[in-house]
Structures are given as C-alpha cells and as structure tokens.
Amino acid sequence: MTFESLAALWLKTRKNKVSWTQYKNLRCYINHLNRYISNMDVAEIKPMDIDALLDALTDENPNTHRPASRQTLVNVRSTASRVFEYGIDIELIVRNPARGREISRYAPRHYRRALTIVEQKLIIATPHRARMGVLVMMLAGLRRGELIPLTWDDIDLDALKISITKSAESKGSNRLFVKEGTKTSWGRVVDIPLDLALELQKAKAVSMSKYVCPRVDGQMHTLMSWRRMWDSYITALCKVPGAEKTNIQEITAHYLRHTYATLLYISGVDVLTASKLLGHANIKTTMSIYTHLDDMLKAKSVDKLDSYLSSSLFTSSGQVRP
Template sequence: MIASNTDSCIKRDRAAIFHDCNRAFSCCIGRRKNNIPGSCRIHVHTVIAAEFQTVVDFYPMIILFIVNSFRIQHKHEGIISKHLNPYLENIKLKDLKPLHLQKIINMLSESGFATGTMKQIKMTASQILETAIDNNLLLRNVFKKIAIPNKPQKERRALTEKEVKMITENWNGHRMSLGAMIMLYCGLRRGELIALEWKDIDLENRIITVSKSAQINPNQPKIKLPKTEAGIRKVPIPEVLMVALRHNQKQDGLVCTMTDGVKMMTGSGWTRAWDSYLYYLNMQYGGKPVTGGKGVTWVIDNKITPHMLRHSYATLLFDAGVDVKSAQKYLGHSCLEVTLEIYTHLSKFKEEQSVKALDSHLRDQGMEKASKARAV
C-alpha cells in the first residue's frame, strides 16, 4: 500500500508506506497527518502488491510492457536471467536500493565487461522499475542514477592486407565466401546481406540495391526496413567482386542461405556458417587438427567478425580517395558525422604509419646510427 501527501500551494512531496493490513496502514497515515500543515492535502493510493512482491515476480511485466520485438525480448530475458536474477530475485520491490544495482555494475566492470553491456543492464533494470511505477507499485526509480564506470573503448580494427588477400583469394571455396566478399567490397551489414536477393544485384550496371534487412532472431528471421532512409541505398560493385558474382549468379532467391540453399539464415545458422568459414580459411593457410582430434591450431585470427569486413570497406573507400559524402551514401550512415569520425580516425592512423615507415627507412639507411655517433 502506498500513501503520498501533496502541498497544493508550493511543492509536491511523496512518501511510501508499506503494510500488509489496512489497520496498520491507517495508523501510519494518521501519524503522518499530525506532522502535515492544515493547508496540505493528502492523497492516498492503495496498491495490493502481493502478486509482485519480489523483483523476480515482476520480471514478466517488463516483457509485457516494453518489448516490441522478439530480438529485444530475447536480449532483456538474457540480461534478467544472467545478470539480475542471481542478485535481485529475492528482494522485494519496496526494499530495492541504488546500491543493489551499483554493486552488480561494479562487479561486471571489474570482470572486464564492456561499457555498452553495463549500460544495457542498467537500462533493463531501470525499465523494470519504471514499469512498476506506471502500475502504482513504486513511487521512485532508485536505479535511475546508477553510475557506469568509464572504460576505454576497444578500437574496432579493419582487416590487415594479408586478411583482405586471404578472403579475396578464397572467393569460391566455401558457401560463405561470396557473402564475405560482398561485405568486404560493398560494405553491407550482416542483416542486409542475409536479406539480400539476387534480384537486388544488377550485374549489367554493377549496382547492388540495399532496401531491406533481416532481424536476426535465433530461429525466426524476419525481413524489416532499414532503421533510417539512409539505409536504403545503391552501392557500386567493384571489378574484384564481379567475377565471384557472375560465377555464383542465380535468377532469384537469397544470396546467402541455410545449408538447403533456400531458407533465410537464422541467428544460430549464421553463427555456424561463419565459424565454419573461418575454420575453412584457417585450414587453407596452414591450420592443422590437434593430435587427438580436439580442436585445431589457428594460424589466422579466429575472431574476425562481419563488422571488420564493413570497417575494411570504409578503409578501402578512404584509401581510394572517395569523398566523405559519397562514402556516407555507400555505407548507409544516416549522419555525416559518423563517416567523418571514421575518416578522421583513418587519417590519423595513416599519418602514424607514415612516420613509422619513415623511421624504418632511415634506420635501414644507417642514418640513425650516424646521428647518434655525431652526437657522441
């Protein structure tokens, strides 16, 4: 049961009173009235919260009220079961304190979790309490001002020249080879590639039309429109990709499919296919099964992700001198600042590499030793 008092003239003040019986609740209200000036009005909101006494009891409500897609539902359920349940499941809503979530966040930070992950966990926990407030089960969101520790953001890298060559040379050795080539040389996102159909590829005019994306669910992929208008775009096909497209060309259907060659890829299907593709590349370049049949020796980076290929496409545009406005269009960025940030980062990186190359050249010429000898 919740009671609140309101000053009709100046300010609104609230207090929460929880009791299991009406008699005890009335006594508390009476005591509070004695301390309130006569000009103030008291509004009493009574809520029977037996069904949602603990935090874990209220979890299903968060899915009911704030989730609008299977992917988001899956994400919230994962956060709740993995990060919130173990620490909050037996705590009553009325007993929650900021320190409960702050302790969880601090532990995750010490364990090396990314800032983005911790923000997602805070958002889910906070939305649970906001939903409780909307249903008159709480008066205040105690998780709203939880601090997220600042951590240096991990730099997303592009592929090395060796890795680009590796993917390009193996354009037809695996069922994911063509998809990898499209992401690398046209910059498509994973969801855009999964939804790509052969009718979207105009080989005569060397254009790929990106007009849709796949919502990546574990077993229920769905087609959706891009988040912004910029996501709908026409991307030029470079000559290096034309050979692979012509070799694999079909009249219709999806470009990348499940193993049956027809069905759209699911989230789990993509993971299996991508892992298999990296395994294939590794074996092509000298990887060998470990004695006993348990795993393989990796001679390539087994952490290569689809986004690295897209980032490499941005690097290729920069190296080719493509202007930032055109790059924004090809990459499907809704905001020019995002493309500018990538170009600025690449420019600084190239400058650093140039300085290192100059130093290396001078060392090879013996200039460094000569200058040191002169100084002595």
Template sequence: MPKQKLKRRSDGRYQRKVTLSDGRQKIVYGRTEAELKAAVSFLLAEDDAGLQVGDHTLVGEWAKIWLNSYKLSLRAATVRMYRGSYNNHIMPVLGCMELRDVRPVHIRKVMSSIADKSESTQSKVLLTMRQLFETARQNALLLRNPCDGIKITRHAKSTAKKYLTPEQAETLMRTVTEPRARAFCALCLYAGLRKEEALGLHWDDIGPASMAISRGVTFPDGNQPDPSMELKNRASRRVLPIPKKLREVLLNTPHTSEYVIPSADGSVITSTGYQRMWQRYVTSMVDFPVHAHMLRHTYATTLYRAGVDLRTAQQLLGHATIQMTAEIYTHLEAEDSLKAVHRIDEYLEKGTG
C-alpha cells in the same frame, strides 16, 4: 498538511503517525530523530507525487508485467536480450525485493556482480534495469529511478585488430572460393552488410547499380531463423551502392535460390548451416583471425580512408545514431595520429643536423 505525532518506543526507536492525503494513516520509524525525519519526508514526497503509499509490488512481479506490456512487440532477438539480462543477472539480486525499497546501492550490487563481464553485457543489464524502473516510476510505483547516475565498468581495450588490413582483405577474397561463402564475404567487406542482412538478401533486392536492404535473418531461439526477418533498426533499411569489386563477385555467384546466401537446399539458411559454411569455407582457408563483423568494420575503415564524411558513412552503415559511426572514425583518427611520430622524428632529425 498531514498531521504528525512523535513517539519513542520501548526498543529506543522513534515513530511518527502520518496521515496521508487520502485519509489513510501510516506509522514511520527511525533509530534517531534525524532518521525518522528523513523517512517521513520521503513518505510525504511519495504521497505528494501520487504514489500508492504502501504498495508491495515485487521487482519480479513488475518485471513480468513490464516485459509483457512494453517489450513483446519488439524483435524476438531484442526481447530475448531483455529477458536474458533480467533472468541471468537482475533477478537473483533484486527479484524478491519490493520495487519501492530498491536504492542505487542495490543497482550497484547488480553491476558489481557483472563487473568482469564485457562492456556490452554490462550495458544491456543496465539498460534493462533503467527501463524496468523508469516504467515503474511512470506508473507511480516509484518516486525516482534508482539507476540514475549508475555507469558500467570500463575495461582496457583489446589490442586485437577489429578490421582486416588491405593485404588480409585481398588474401581473403582470393582464397575463399566457395560461391556462397565468397558472396557473403564480399557483401560484408565491400558493402558493410551485417551478417543477418547478408543472409536475408534476395537476388530481387539487387539492381544494376544499387541494392536494397530490407530484411535480416536472425536466430533468436537457436538454429531456426526468425520468420519475421525484421532488421535491427529503422536506419538499417537502406539502399546501398554496389562497388565494382562486389559487382564482379555477384556476377559470378550462381542463382540457386531467391536468397543470395541460401542453405544447401535453397531455403533460408539456418544457424548451423551458416556456422558450417563459415568454418569450412572461410576460417579454415586463411591463417589470420576473421569473423563476420570484422568484415563490416573493415568496410567502415574503407569509408574513413576514402574520405567519406561522417553523416554519409552513418547512412551507408545503417547506424541508428551518428555517435556509433563517430566512435569508429575517432578510433581510426587516433591510430593515424600515432603513426605521425615517424614524421615528427624525421623533422626533428633534420632540425638538429
């Protein structure tokens, strides 16, 4: 058991010299005996856990090691997310602090600074901090993860529709006539492809009754596509049935490139090329808001309305977890329950007649 000696300093603080398990000695301070006792207990707990007591590694120093050792093998877009979350939101608050000094209150300070940001942004920042400090704990630089128990600030959900009505979907496909734009809309609307999956699709991926999703076109560094063409997750690699409406569109789409949605010169499309196509041939053609992910969400709605079970819907959408699919289904179920009020009113009116 380490030896401990209590002493009161001239400034009124208490101090105790603690001998650690490796023979080193460290002086601990406290304004009261209770505060000193708590500081000693924390130090001994760190020592028992095998931490290098007295380590002065800064959060910023560890962040560089963490990114290079744990994250560089991931998709470029994912690395960019972690780097952006740290540089823009975490570093200004925690970068110059020592790892061992970070407490939950400091994590809350970061989260408070972005409480007005989207839930998505908050989740990415909290995920980055949680993993950053968890790997520090696994490397015996921390006793516990200061992010434990921290949550994002939920916002009131927007009342804007996340999907198209059947009438809007029909109008879109009737109005969008440019071949590439029409094929893109059909792939997202009738097969639920993500934007990057539709842009990465080859004609060779399409068979008589199904198509294979095996690559995605993303733009992590600006305009040029990522050469790796990696998909978002393992579940994204899937084989999808081709509905009749999609088949009709594809049969009438010219084969000008190996890509179904190529750039004007037939090569893989750039970010600028996609934006130009979308604005010129899609959004300018309809009088209602529409974006690519809205078409994918419309497909998810179609699956729900068609009675497709949750597990099958997860596989068709390429969701990494069934919770993601369940969230969409639950939202649609809630909408349906609100519509039931008309049937309730009709029943009650009959009962009182």
C-alpha cells in the same frame, strides 16, 4: 512490488516489439540485475544500489568469471533504467535510480578489429561459394542476418544499390525465420561500389538460386548450414599462401561489417552518412567506432614518429646521432 516482478512485467511489453535475439539479450541483462536486487522493493532501491551491482559486475561477471566488459555494463544499466522508467509510467515509483549511473573507466573495452589489407586481398582472391556473401558483408556492411535472406531482386545493379528490407533470425532452433525490417529499423538502401557490382553481376549470371548466398541446394541457410559453409571458407582461406602470416582463422561475419565501417572512415565518409549506411539505430554507436578508429590512427602516427626518431636522430643507446 519487487524489482523482479516489475522487470517481468516490462519484459512482457517488449516480447512483440523486438527481435527474438534482442529479447533473449534483455532477459540476460535482467538476470544480472536480479542477482543483486530481485527481492528489493522498487520504491526502496537507491542509486547506490545500482552503483554497487555495477561495481560487482566490473569486478567479475558471474557467467564468465572475468570482469564484465564496458558494453555489458552499459547494457545492464540501460536495461535497469528502462525497467524503472516503466515503473514511473505505470505510476508505481516516482524516480529512476539507474539514470545517469557511472560506468567504471577501468571496465575492459572489447573492440572487433577490421581486416588487414592482406586479409582483404585473400578474401577477394580466394574462390569459394561463400565468397560472394563475404564480399557483400565487407563492402556493403550487411549483417549476417541481413545477408542470409538477401535475394537478387533486392539488388539494383544499374543504380548500384542494395535494398535491405528483411533479416533472418533464429528462435532457438536450427531453422531461420525471415522478418520484415532489420535489427534496428524497417530497412535501408545501401549504395555499393562499382567493383562489388561487377562481382555481383558475374555471380548472378551463373547463379541457380534466388538467394545471393544460398546453401548448397540453393535454399536459404539454416544455422547449421551457415556454420558448415563458414568453417569450410575459413579453412580454404587458411590454405592460401600468405595466410600463415595473418590471423584470418579468427575472422567472424561481424569482422567484415567492422571492416566496412573502417573503409567508410578511411574514405572520409562523414559519421552521419556512415550511420545510415550501417543501419545503426543510434549515431552514438557509429561515433564510438569512428572515435576508436581516430585514436588508432593517432597512435599509428606517433609510431611513425618513434620510428623516425630511432632511425634518424637517436642511436640505440639513446644518444643523438651526430
């Protein structure tokens, strides 16, 4: 059996077990694999073949004509490994040639940044119909797909908790469909800060919709209505005095979630608790974020040392001040 045939069989087993978006991503990763090993007999594929395709993608992603990011390479390798494990399960092959293959250390890493303090203050201070939803994403870590179907019944203001038990996803159309559970689990409960609860209480008192962040007519968003609202919101933020000194126009919904992760880190929340609050399927995801933030903090500490040495000990020529 060729790799392409085995991958197609495996993909069928995933169709009703993952979200439509995850399924679409899996098809994308398999397309990458099929470019290199589609016609090869799965029993003849060797670790060196997997290394070769990963190296080729490291040099250039055919879709973007730029080097593939480290995360893309990890996802392609993981998908290949899962296909081969399926081949082992159905007794077609006896080994997994993708298991443990190394990703180049030179593959570019793409990190979403957290919002600066200035940007966070702009979001808190700028009135807009998107503001409440943005605050929930920034201060409770909800994904866009978790926020869109969120109703006031999901929020317990007395207990300071939000129950995240459903999510909205597109299936290739403008309409969003609500499913039980979230991207990575059957749901989670998030403790919210008092300041967010007070904002929610004020918004609930004047809301005419059952949704926390609805479209103009009070109904749940479609893809198009969300995009129109988001574009309007970013435009409003850019007009606020002080916004010209920021990169607020590049903000996406996931920047807000990354800001929440950063706030958890800065507040000293341990990685296990943070992983549960963020709803990560694997604690390694949270660990990678915390490690990145830790590296950034160390770099800023060294910058402070540089500033001190330059201003206090050394002259501009590098000589020690008397």
